[in-house]
Amino acid sequence: MLNGKTIVLGVTGGIAAFKAASLCSKLVQKGADVHVIMTSSAKQFITELTLQSLSKNAVFSDTFDERDPAVVSHIRLADAADLVLIAPATANMIGKMAHGLADDMLSTTLLATTAPVMVAPAMNVHMYGHPAVQENMKTLDRRGVMMIEPGEGLLACGYVGKGRMEEPETIVAVVEQYFARKEQAEPGLLQGKKVVVTSGGTIERIDPVRYITNDSSGKMGFAIAKAAREMGADVRLIYGRTDVAPPAGVDAEPVQSAEEMYRAVLKHWESSDLVIKAAAVADYRPAETASSKIKKKGDTMTLELVKTVDILEELGKSKTHQFLIGFAAETHDVETYAKDKLRRKNADLIVANDVTAEGAGFRSDTNIVQVFDEAGLVEQMPVMSKDDIARRLLAIAAGRMKEAGNR
Known part of the structure; x- marks a missing residue:
């Protein structure tokens, strides 16, 4: 996956800089053309000569040390990169990236590049948990910067x-997975296919001012709809209550209740090739919806609930040529419940996650998912942006549909 790829490796000034030597070596062994940029602080921990010897390329650390008068070095590196990887990334560099500061060779190159950026943070446990650092990382995540979560253990400062910083072997594996997903998610992968995506949480009315809903933000379904459109599909997005606006350029239909969502999906069911049920549909609704606001009376109130339509199950019963994907948001026994749901609903794939896990859940911009088919686990995806998960999921679905022949 890395053969012929140009990777700009940024090394910043933490004790984990010593791992950059192993990381650089492993990337080169995989066939990558690695160009190293070091900060002045990084050179206190590891020498330029070490990384030059391992990368077989000149190492840069000074913006004004222009060695070739025909080019501007940081622009040339920014333009040449297939990926910019910052490992280790200190709190200082993460802050610079978040706020657009450019006062050295690495931060200047980062502002100039249009290549994807991947960051492997490394710092003291209290620094990592500081609200400013966490906010800076959230800012970068919203911009599409990929984060390689740091590990837990004994730190150089003595804290546990x-x-x-994640181990070089793991970082290389993450980089390989990124390029694998990128190649699989080619623009025309779903060309000519009709894809229906549901997203967000449904609203079940109690009265005109109150309703039952859930914590779904709609971000995962919106990411899938956007990625499907980029892959050439004719996309229909049906969404309930969400925290964010639907992606631009996608044919989107807002609904409220589970029943409304079901009717909207049915309109497109027969002509669909791929249906992805990412919405969090309410399992129950009030037996009666009051026409006016219910007034407070007494110390308790009893609300009778009845089951809503199970959209995924109904679609599973009637599918013919359609490829059907469901989602399972769980808090424990994820694999057990996911496999059971796939079997009961007659889905082709179930995407399951533990919504209590750090980096996953409804309102997060990242997710951690496991994909199951009738044979078991298809793929386990680590903490990734929901955009990346969407592209990988669609690549899996496209491959399965192609294998089926008539899909």
């Missing part, structure tokens, strides 16, 4: 906790 989260903040240790």
Whole structure:
């Protein structure tokens, strides 16, 4: 996956800089053309000569040390990169990236590049947990910067906790997975296919001012709809209550209740090739909806609930040529419940996650998912942006549909 790829490796000034030597070596062994940029602080921990010897390329650390008068070095590196990887990334560099500061060779190159950026943070556990650092990382995540979560253990400062840079072998594996997903998610992968995506949480009315809903933000379904459109599909997005606006350029239909969502999906069911049920549909609704606001009376109130239509189950019963994907948001026994849901609903794939896990859940911009088919686990995806998960999921679905022949 890395053969012929140009990777700009940024090394910043933490004790984890010593791992950059192993990381650089492993990337080169995989066939990558690695160009290293070091900060002045990084050179206190590891020498330019070490990384030059391992990368077989000149190492840069000074913006004004222009060695070739025909080019501007940081622009040339920014333009040449297939990926910019910052490992280790200190709290200082993460802050610079979040606020658009450019006062050295690495931060200047980062502002100039249009290549994807991947960051492997490394710092003291309290620094990592500081609200400013966390907010900066959230800012970068919203911009599409990919984060490689630090590990937990004994840190160089003597503390035990989260903040240790992930091991070079793992980082290389993450980089390989990124390029694998990128190649699989080619623009025309779903060309000519009709894709229906449901997203967000449904609203079940109690009265005109109150309703039952859930914590779904709609972000995962919106990411899927956007990625499907980019892959050439004719996309229909049906969404309930969400925290964010639907992606631009996608044919989107807002609904409220589970029943409304079901009717909207049925309009497109027969002509669909791929249906992805990412919405969090309410399992129950009030037996009666009051026409006016219910007034407070007494110390208790009893609300009778009845089951809503199970959209995924109904679609599973009637599918013919359609490829059907469901989602399972769980808090424990994820694999057991996911497999059971796939069997009961007659889905082709179930995407399951533990919504209590850090980096996953409804309102997060990242997710951690496991994909199951009737044979068991298809793929386990680590903490990734929901955009990346969407592209990988669609690549899996496209491959399965192609294998089926008539899909």
